[in-house]
Amino acid sequence: MNSDVQIAGDPLAVPHLMPPPAAHPATVAEFAGLARSLAADTASWAPLVRYDAASRWYHRLRTGPGYEVWLLSWVPGQGSGLHDHGRSSGVLTVLRGELTEHSGDDRRARRALGAGAQRVFAPGYVHEIVNDSLEPAVSLHVYFPGLTEMPMHRADAHCGALARTSAGTAVDSSR
Numbered sequence: 001m002n003s004d005v006q007i008a009g010d011p012l013a014v015p016h017l018m019p020p021p022a023a024h025p026a027t028v029a030e031f032a033g034l035a036r037s038l039a040a041d042t043a044s045w046a047p048l049v050r051y052d053a054a055s056r057w058y059h060r061l062r063t064g065p066g067y068e069v070w071l072l073s074w075v076p077g078q079g080s081g082l083h084d085h086g087r088s089s090g091v092l093t094v095l096r097g098e099l100t101e102h103s104g105d106d107r108r109a110r111r112a113l114g115a116g117a118q119r120v121f122a123p124g125y126v127h128e129i130v131n132d133s134l135e136p137a138v139s140l141h142v143y144f145p146g147l148t149e150m151p152m153h154r155a156d157a158h159c160g161a162l163a164r165t166s167a168g169t170a171v172d173s174s175r
């Protein structure tokens with residue numbers, strides 16, 4: 001070896017040389033990575049999934065400092081309604097099936113989201129998620145900070161503008 005510096009022993013045994021691993025996600029990329037990791041661990045979420053013909057089913061899968069993870073199921077025809085997530089950002093990952101996202105002022109703008117698709121959104125992003133397919137779908141949602149409101153919106157058909165229908169809707173009653 002022709003180097004002036006040589007390390008004797010195990011460099012990993014000297015903790016101050018290595019940055020501490022992050023205990024919890026802190027960046028958008030880390031939250032997206034968390035969602036991908038949870039999605040890949042089918043055994044941790046698949047037994048929990050339920051389908052409800054009357055309304056979307058949801059289950060809080062995990063919480064951490066400043067974030068929470070929700071598992072949702074969608075039977076054909078179910079949708080979220082046009083909404084935003086208040087002050088929360090989020091990551092939506094489709095685990096099974098296919099969902100359609102309608103976003104912003106133009107409800108005709110559609111984005112098909114198949115299994116494995118991932119969407120990251122900022123606070124105040126207005127969209128609607130719908131299961132337009134003939135098969136059930138399952139999705140994973142990471143919110144940071146944790147979701148405290150989900151204001152519903154309506155599109156004004158005359159001018160294409162969006163308006164909130166209320167100041168905010170309780171989380172448990174609006175998923």
